[in-house]
Amino acid sequence: MTVVDDALTPAELVSELDRYIIGQHEAKRAVAIAIRNRWRRRQLPDELRDEVLPKNIIMIGPTGVGKTEIARRLAQLVKAPFIKVEASKYTEVGYVGRDVESIIRDLVAVSISLVKEESRQEVAQKARAQAEGRLVDLILAYRAPGNDTEQGVTIEGIEIDGQELTQKDVQRLRESRARERVEAAGTHEAVMAQLRSGQLEELEIEYQAAAARQMPHFEVFSNAGVEQMGVDFQELLDRVMPSGPQRTTRLRVSEARPMLEQEAADSLIDQERVTRDALERVTQNGIVFLDELDKIAGPHAKQGPDVSREGVQRDLLPIVEGSSVNTRYGIINTDHILFIAAGAFHVSKPSDLIPELQGRFPIRVELSSLSEEDFVRILTEPENALTRQYTALLATEGVDLAFTEDGIAEIAQISAQVNRSAQNIGARRLATVLEKILEDISFDAPGLSGERRVIDQPLVRERLKDILADEDLSRYIL
DSSP states (O other), rough: OOOOOOOOHHHHHHHHTTTTTTTTTTHHHHHHHHHHHHHHHHTOOHHHHHTTOOOOOOEEETTSSSSSHHHHHHHHHHTOOOOEEEEEEEEETTESOOOTTTHHHHHHHHHOOOOOHHHHHHHHHHHHHHHHHHHHHHHHHOOSSSOOOOOTTTTTEETTTTEEHHHHHHHHHHHHHHHHHHHHOOOOHHHHHHHHHTTTTEEEEEEEEEOOOOOOOOOOOOOSSSSTTTTHHHHHHHHOOOOOEEEOOOOOOOHHHHHHHHHHHHHSSSSHHHHHHHHHHHHHHHHEEEEEGGGOOOOOOOOSSSHHHHHHHHHHHHHHHEEEETTEEEEEEEETOOEEEEEEEEEGGGGGGHHHHHTTTOEEEEOOOOOOHHHHHHHHHTTOOOHHHHHHHHHTOOEEEEEHHHHHHHHHHHHHHHHHHSSTTTTTHHHHHHHHTTHHHHGGGGGOOOEEEEHHHHHHHHHHHHHHHHHHHHHHHH
């Protein structure tokens, strides 16, 4: 089984989360303890290990305060399969919407992709060597139709009879020069040396790949998903339909290399081991982030939409408390999957959930609304701060963008003000305000190469004064 890095201490986990998320210390502590408990459970003797169940968490707080980001970053830190779903999409008036067991099937698919990518990294060096060997074979085997050389043409001059070469002409000449080097080298070892030195990147080769199979069109009318019906249609088609014919494509070496490396890596990977490790990782380390839980909570009713909401709760209950779910890769036991639920709970409250589901979320943490000071920190401290993102984006156009302290303070003050006067959307308001401030610079950036633009308090006020003066307008735009 691939090792999962959940041996970090709670303090180390919180410290890592602090690099990307401002505040919300209680929520960070709660998830850090939950992850550490997984490591602790693995140290227990076998007879006790299976009896220790995860303590699921409900995060309560308005939108944009970091609930999803905490769970997502946590999963990345410990390399755990992670999926975010909205509880509300399983609800329709009068009947249950999408099958809730599809949550676990989607989590398995995420885990398969995660483990497969890690396995590719493990064999990357061997795959690269195999791909290079195949590339050399393809280079030596390929002979371009017609005469590749042009009399009296040199790529250094970039001219033919006084006329400037087009990009296509330059590409053709580069390919011709690379072909000449190959023919001069002759031997497999010499061509390999040229390939590794980057001299043959523009060379064209013929690459054969199986043509995509034409999938027949059909529909399944069932409340259960195709996987729940126990049918793997891809495997069935592989058996009854022949593979597509080999299709020859002409590609440059630089384009063919990643395709050949991936093919080589896939051939080196033990697919059965990937599946086995992925299923183990789901059952022991999977994390499901169940958002908008408050949307399916409400007072009990005998008819109307509340019946549908309560039905979803009852369908979720067996998944959360532990059950077996059939997937195309095998049966998944959900006993030790960690569920982190979240919701604003403005109208409803956690006690409006059915008692059985409440009992399966013993840990509840409240996330606080973000203040003006928090906005200043969000704009300056995290490694992925919006100010750093915009600075890097405009630097690609040669524009030197700088934010002053008073400019950042003004952006934070305006964002907090709009959140108070309109709907509170938390830190997401910063992106809206920044987009409006930088709109002209972003539009004109291709013509501003080499120039410096400073975002200070006067500029922020100038860009937003008309919008802030009209409360109705600010509600629409900011």
